[in-house]
Amino acid sequence: xxxxxxxxxxxxxxxxxxxxxxxxxxxxxxxxxxxxxxxxxxxxxxxxxxxxxxxxxxxxxxxxxxxxxxxxxxxxxxxxxxxxxxxxxxxxxxxxxxxxxxxxxxxxxxxxxxxxxxxxxxxxxxxxxxxxx
Numbered sequence: 530x531x532x533x534x535x536x537x538x539x540x541x542x543x544x545x546x547x548x549x550x551x552x553x554x555x556x557x558x559x560x561x562x563x564x565x566x567x568x569x570x571x572x573x574x575x576x577x578x579x580x581x582x583x584x585x586x587x588x589x590x591x592x593x594x595x596x597x598x599x600x601x602x603x604x605x606x607x608x609x610x611x612x613x614x615x616x617x618x619x620x621x622x623x624x625x626x627x628x629x630x631x632x633x634x635x636x637x638x639x640x641x642x643x644x645x646x647x648x649x650x651x652x653x654x655x656x657x658x659x660x661x662x
Contacts, residue, residue: 530558530559530602530603530648530653531558531559531561531595531600531601531602531603532555532558532559532560532561532601532602532603532604532605532648533560533561533562533592533595533596533601533603533604533605533606534548534560534561534562534563534566534567534570534578534604534605534606535562535563535566535584535588535589535592535604535605535606535607535623536566536569536606536607537607537608537609538609539609539611540607540608540609541565541566541569541607542569543607543638544566544569544570544605544607545569545570545573545574546573547605547607547638547641547642547645548570548573548574548576549573549574551642551645552574552575552576554645554648554649555574555576555645556576556577558648559579560576560577560578560579561578561579561580561581561592561595561601562578562579562580562581563580563581563582563583563584563588563589563591563592564580564581564582564583564584564586564588565583565584566584567579567580567581568580589620589622589623592604592623593622593623593626596623596626596627596630596632597626597629597630599630601632602632602633602653603632603633603634603635603644603648603653604623604627604632604633604634604635605634605635605641605644606620606623606634606635606636607635607636607637607638607641608620608636608637620636624636633647633653
């Protein structure tokens, strides 16, 4: 599966902890992340992650493009709940495109744990059949 990882500054540590906890599962999939988040996770876990541009340099837009082209199967996007961060990010576009393209997305640790366990059980394998259409 193709998994995208992104985290606002306030959530990078939590994302790294999540990736440490589920490193064994995540390592079995192809991962991409925005540059700063990806480097943070690589340093913490040693996972092999394709790095996109930094979020402020277009990494969010790269992710949006991959979602729109059906190149992403799952998104882990830990967002800041702070109104000023929430208002300025392109997270709403990511959320909308995940809805349009039927891409499961986790925006918090609880949902991320549900999705990663579903990955481990093979519950999301329908995505592979979906892409073969």
